Amino acid sequence: MPTPIDHEFVRAAAGAADRRAVPLAARPDEEPAGVPHRALAHRVKILLAAYRSPDSALHGSARAVAAATTHLRALRAAQTGTGLFAGGDNVQSPPDSAFTVNDVCDAHVLAAGAGPELRDVTAALAEIAGAARGSLLTGGVHTPNHRWELCAALARLHRSFPDGRLLDRIGEWLAEGVDIDADGLYSERSANYAAHVSNPSLLLLADVLGRADLLDAVERNLATTLDLIGPDGTVETVHSRRQDQNGPFPLAPYLPHYRLLAIRTGRGDFSRAARQAAAGGIDDPGLLAETLLTPDLCGVLPEPAPQALPRGRYLTTARLAAHASAGTHTVVYGGSDVPEHRRIRSGLACNPTFLRLFAGDAVLDAVRLSRGFFDLGPFRAAAMERVADGRYRLTETLSAAYYQPLPPGLRRDDGAYRTADEGRFSAAMAFADRPRDEVSHTTRVEVDLREDGADLRIDISGPRVPWALELTFRPGGVPQGAVPVGDGRWCLTSGPMTYRAGDDEIRVEAAVEAGEPLAGPDRGDVLRYDPGQDYTVVGGTDATSGNRVYLGGQGPHTLTLALRARRAAPARH
Numbered sequence: 390m391p392t393p394i395d396h397e398f399v400r401a402a403a404g405a406a407d408r409r410a411v412p413l414a415a416r417p418d419e420e421p422a423g424v425p426h427r428a429l430a431h432r433v434k435i436l437l438a439a440y441r442s443p444d445s446a447l448h449g450s451a452r453a454v455a456a457a458t459t460h461l462r463a464l465r466a467a468q469t470g471t472g473l474f475a476g477g478d479n480v481q482s483p484p485d486s487a488f489t490v491n492d493v494c495d496a497h498v499l500a501a502g503a504g505p506e507l508r509d510v511t512a513a514l515a516e517i518a519g520a521a522r523g524s525l526l527t528g529g530v531h532t533p534n535h536r537w538e539l540c541a542a543l544a545r546l547h548r549s550f551p552d553g554r555l556l557d558r559i560g561e562w563l564a565e566g567v568d569i570d571a572d573g574l575y576s577e578r579s580a581n582y583a584a585h586v587s588n589p590s591l592l593l594l595a596d597v598l599g600r601a602d603l604l605d606a607v608e609r610n611l612a613t614t615l616d617l618i619g620p621d622g623t624v625e626t627v628h629s630r631r632q633d634q635n636g637p638f639p640l641a642p643y644l645p646h647y648r649l650l651a652i653r654t655g656r657g658d659f660s661r662a663a664r665q666a667a668a669g670g671i672d673d674p675g676l677l678a679e680t681l682l683t684p685d686l687c688g689v690l691p692e693p694a695p696q697a698l699p700r701g702r703y704l705t706t707a708r709l710a711a712h713a714s715a716g717t718h719t720v721v722y723g724g725s726d727v728p729e730h731r732r733i734r735s736g737l738a739c740n741p742t743f744l745r746l747f748a749g750d751a752v753l754d755a756v757r758l759s760r761g762f763f764d765l766g767p768f769r770a771a772a773m774e775r776v777a778d779g780r781y782r783l784t785e786t787l788s789a790a791y792y793q794p795l796p797p798g799l800r801r802d803d804g805a806y807r808t809a810d811e812g813r814f815s816a817a818m819a820f821a822d823r824p825r826d827e828v829s830h831t832t833r834v835e836v837d838l839r840e841d842g843a844d845l846r847i848d849i850s851g852p853r854v855p856w857a858l859e860l861t862f863r864p865g866g867v868p869q870g871a872v873p874v875g876d877g878r879w880c881l882t883s884g885p886m887t888y889r890a891g892d893d894e895i896r897v898e899a900a901v902e903a904g905e906p907l908a909g910p911d912r913g914d915v916l917r918y919d920p921g922q923d924y925t926v927v928g929g930t931d932a933t934s935g936n937r938v939y940l941g942g943q944g945p946h947t948l949t950l951a952l953r954a955r956r957a958a959p960a961r962h
Contacts, residue, residue, distance in 0.1 A: 393689045398648075399680055401670070403444035406677035410439040410456075414447055417455035421463050426474035427485070429464040430492035431675060433457045437499040437510070438678035445677065454506055457496075461513045464489075472521040473528075483528025484535035487542035490521050494545035495682055501549070515550070522546055526558050532736075533575070534582045536562045537590035544597040559598070567591065567606045570706040573613030578707055578738065579631040580617075580624040583610055584642035592646065596683075608650055614643065615658055616702035616711050620718050620747050622665060627722045627740050628707040634740045635931065640666045645679050649686050657694025664693055699840060701779060707738075708773040710781055714840040717954045718747040721836050721843075723773030723783040727766075731812045733923040739931070741767040743783060743834060746843065748954030749893035752863035755933050758847065759919045760944075761855040762830045763789040763813060766921020770834070779838040786832075789813060790825035813922070828852060842895070842952040846902075849944040855915045857941035858948070860897065861933040866890030871938050872910040879938045880910040886938065892957030897938070897950065904946035915941040 413432060421429060436457040439447035447453040467474050473486040497514040500507040525543060530536055540559045547555040568576035575587050588607050595603040617625040623637040644666035651659035680686050699714040708724030721744055726737035733739050744756040758768035770783035790811070799822045806819040830851035837844040849856055862868065870886035871879035879886075885898040901907060908915045916939040920930045940948070 392685075394687050395689045398667075398671075399442075399677075399687050400444050401667075402673075402676040402680055403439070403442050405671050406435050406439050406442070406674045407446050408672075409674035410435050410445070410447055410453065413456045413460075414439075414450060414452040417452045418459060421460055424460075424463065425476050426464060426467040426489050427492075429460050429467065430489040430496070433460050433464070433514075434492045434496040434499070434678050435674050436460070437496050437507070438675075438681055440507075441499055441503060441681055442677055451506065454510060457510055458513070461510065461517070464493075465513065465517055468517060468520055472524045474521075479531075483525055484530045484532075484539050486521055486528075487525055487535075487539045490518060490525060490542040491538070491545055493518050493521075494542070494549055495678060497549050498682060499678065518546060518550065522550070522552075522555075526554060533568045533577055534579075534586040534590075536565070537567075537594070538586050541590035541593045544594050548597055556598075559594070563594075563600075563603075567603065569606045569610060572704045572706045573609040574628075574704065574707055575610065577630045577736075579629040579633055580614070580626050580638040581629075581633040581642075582631055583614070584624075584638075584646070588643075588646045592649070607646065608654070611643070611646060611650060611659060611662070613704070615662055615696075616700075616704075618662065618665070619720075620713075620749075621752070622668065625709070625711065625720055625745075627720065627742050627745070628704075628709045628724050628738055629740075630726065630736055630738045634738060641669065641671075641673070642666075644671070644673070645676060645686060648690065649683065651690055652685055652688040655691050657691055658696070660690045661693035661696065663690055701838070703775055703781075708770070710775070710838070712779060712838040716748065716841050716956045719838055719843055720745040721773075721781050721783075721838070723770030723781070725769035725771075727769045728771035728785055733921075739769075741769050741931070742933075743768065743770060744836065744843065744845070746895060746952055746954065748842075748895050749956045750890040751866055751888055751893040751895045751954070752890070753860060753888070753895055753952070754863050754935060755859070755861040756845075757859045757861070757918065757933070758832065758834070759857045759859060759917070760787075760830065760832065760849070761919065762787055762851070763828075764919070764922040764925070765789070765813065766923060767919070768832045768834070776835075781836045781838075783834040783836070784831070786829055788827050788829045790827050792818065792820060793824040793826070795819065795823055830854065842954045845948075845950040845952070847946070847948045847950065849904075849946045849948075851945065854944055855941065856944050856946065857916055857918065857939050858950075859918050859933070860938040860940075862888045862895070862936040862938070863890075864935050866894075866936065868936055868938055874910045874913070874916065874939075877934075877936055878916070879936070880908075880916055881938055881940050882907045882909055888936070888938075894955050896953040896955070898953075899940055899951075900949045901942075902947040902949060904944065904948075905942055908941045908943075912941065915943070 436453045439445040440453040500511040543555045591603045626633045647659045647663040701712040703710045710721040742755040746753040771785045808817045811820040833848040835846040871881045
């Protein structure tokens with residue numbers, strides 16, 4: 390029996406493609422000046438999918454073919470003598486060109502054998518792909534996910550233009566092993582790159598090469614991602630090592646992967662995630678091409694499985710805990726790379742947020758702890774342990790040194806000592822050769838997750854230094870009970886405060902167990918977030934925006950914080 394088709398899904402995918410393709414086809418001879426090569430190839434793929442799909446307004450349209458031809462001329466002009474594409478920050482980049490070639494090869498599959506109207510388009514696509522093959526075959530990469538994008542391009546080239554050398558090169562890259570950990574996270578821990586690069590690339594490789602292990606890697610990543618989906622339809626990114634670590638990432642790009650594996654495996658939890666990813670409508674113009682290239686995607690989803698509440702997950706590799714109940718969704722994070730590497734760097738997990746709390750429309754987006762200790766920046770846990778079910782301890786010890794004179798045998802008459810980095814700054818001081826006097830500072834945060842929120846106990850020990858706890862609430866609500874200090878900032882000193890958004894609220898109550906009373910609203914020198922010298926030395930910051938409530942003082946201190954949520958309606962997960 391033929392597999393049932395989800396016609397509503399296919400029509401929605403065609404509508405998304407048409408919203409992009411119809412305006413292009415309306416001006417088929419207009420040169421796409423200034424359009425990057427990746428966008429040019431993607432447009433060609435969308436136009437050809439619309440031409441091929443009976444559900445598209447451009448089905449069989451000569452204007453769609455003409456627009457694709459115009460874009461192909463521009464794409465060929467962007468191709469250098471190496472076959473790689475010009476443009477972008479990465480010069481002569483095999484992986485950046487691989488993104489483009491992947492779309493070129495998909496477009497070639499859509500065009501080949503589709504009739505004489507597409508003969509010239511098919512030939513142009515083959516010419517572009519053939520010109521890039523040599524450089525992609527020998528080219529290198531510079532990020533983990535680039536390996537799989539490049540392999541996917543080689544596999545697509547082999548699919549249309551069989552060549553054993555392409556398979557051999559894929560084998561070299563895959564022999565390194567897929568960078569997925571025991572918890573199902575790729576090494577970059579990025580929702581963006583999982584959704585847009587690693588998962589789609591590995592799915593393609595699994596199909597072309599018949600590699601079930603690659604399919605298994607994607608399934609493991611998607612299964613883990615289920616526990617990282619927030620009630621607002623975003624995927625948690627605080628633990629990411631890439632650009633998405635400082636902002637929300639939508640679930641929608643995961644739609645084709647959850648949908649495909651739900652249909653192929655019958656997993657009801659993946660079906661539920663696929664429905665959630667499409668709940669806001671389908672707006673991906675490239676999805677129509679995927680339905681033509683992978684017909685399984687058009688099948689009817691299995692019955693979605695309900696998600697139990699309460700539930701919790703602790704990812705030991707990323708040191709991230711997620712807990713969901715009927716009233717709240719809470720994330721605790723202690724997996725920053727900064728304590729080990731002692732620097733802020735692209736490719737490291739640097740976000741200092743250690744807790745988030747969702748309570749319907751009332752959202753506590755970030756809890757951060759800033760300390761004035763040698764300008765080393767906010768609290769980023771170097772260790773996180775689960776001390777009991779739902780209870781976690783995050784710890785960081787910072788140290789800085791004062792340096793003594795060099796021993797006599799290491800002194801120089803010319804005073805020209807080598808420049809070295811001592812963890813805070815660099816100077817011509819030969820730091821490693823000097824005796825040092827250490828100063829240390831320890832912060833410990835204990836979090837007890839509850840069905841209605843969380844209890845925090847924060848212990849700041851060491852020398853007397855200023856500190857500030859920053860609670861950043863998502864815009865749309867009103868803080869009540871805290872003192873406004875201007876610029877979207879409030880101060881909490883005594884008594885509780887409530888952040889109310891619509892009919893939902895988060896109540897905050899603080900108490901000092903040890904140390905001086907909390908700083909008042911006149912202490913602007915304390916009640917502020919300090920990103921640390923790695924940012925300020927270049928005039929930068931990683932500060933949050935939103936409604937920020939501060940508690941602060943001069944440590945040492947032991948502080949407790951009770952976060953309680955009240956929902957107007959139960960959470961839907």
